[in-house]
Amino acid sequence: MSDIPEVSAPVQWMRGWNKHLNSILKASDEDLLSQPIGHVTQQLSRALFVADVEPEGMDVLEIACGDGRTSCHMAKLGCKVQAFDAIPTALEVSRRRAELMEVSENTIFELSTMEEFQLESYDIVIALQCIQYLFDEAISKLKEIRDSIRPGGFVAYSGNIPPHFETEPKIRFINPNELKEIFDGWTVHSYGTEETLLKPDDLRGYVWLVARKSTN
Numbered sequence: 001m002s003d004i005p006e007v008s009a010p011v012q013w014m015r016g017w018n019k020h021l022n023s024i025l026k027a028s029d030e031d032l033l034s035q036p037i038g039h040v041t042q043q044l045s046r047a048l049f050v051a052d053v054e055p056e057g058m059d060v061l062e063i064a065c066g067d068g069r070t071s072c073h074m075a076k077l078g079c080k081v082q083a084f085d086a087i088p089t090a091l092e093v094s095r096r097r098a099e100l101m102e103v104s105e106n107t108i109f110e111l112s113t114m115e116e117f118q119l120e121s122y123d124i125v126i127a128l129q130c131i132q133y134l135f136d137e138a139i140s141k142l143k144e145i146r147d148s149i150r151p152g153g154f155v156a157y158s159g160n161i162p163p164h165f166e167t168e169p170k171i172r173f174i175n176p177n178e179l180k181e182i183f184d185g186w187t188v189h190s191y192g193t194e195e196t197l198l199k200p201d202d203l204r205g206y207v208w209l210v211a212r213k214s215t216n
């Protein structure tokens, strides 16, 4: 794991994600391309349509992009996507996906961490299942993200909430009230919570938000 920068999440968690990403890397081109985009990404696409916003040329940042599915989907819509993750395999999978989807020109995948990456300003910021791994810094990072979004821009966020199995250290769940407070005044395009049984005895809670900042 010497090629993975030290981050707030414990090394064994990073190893787990790395293992998962390595298995995706071994998949055939066909299997890689057949992986569906997630619910929150679908909701973000719908939000752009409902808001009558043309995605072409929008500046998108995806934080902790994992296997790059969401970033490549946004690039396919015409957005200019910058994405980063702390695990080199994530970038390898993402770049391969971008090539297969013919969106390499619209995507930049970088090795960086949520702790170090300097946010600039964006039309869309996507942060799915990642901010919580900053623990005590999670809330302040989400506020930084909010402040980095241009007028009329969008955020797509998801994170865990209870129920969740015990972890050490404890995940910093950003609860629905905190989330709504941080994005107070924004137009909510999609918000929800759900519980999903991922495997026997592993019921997990989720909260998501797709919201638009006012245009002025």
Ligand SMILES: C[S@@+](CC[C@H](N)C(=O)[O-])C[C@H]1O[C@@H](n2cnc3c(N)ncnc32)[C@H](O)[C@@H]1O
Binding pocket: 007, 008, 009, 014, 017, 063, 064, 065, 066, 067, 084, 085, 086, 087, 090, 112, 113, 114, 115, 127, 128, 129, 130, 133
């Ligand atoms: C649960 S996965 C989510 C991946 C992707 N956002 C998605 O929703 O499919 C968590 C991701 O966060 C990344 N990650 C965890 N801590 C990080 C950090 N401090 N900086 C950058 N990436 C980090 C991991 O490498 C992993 O790809």
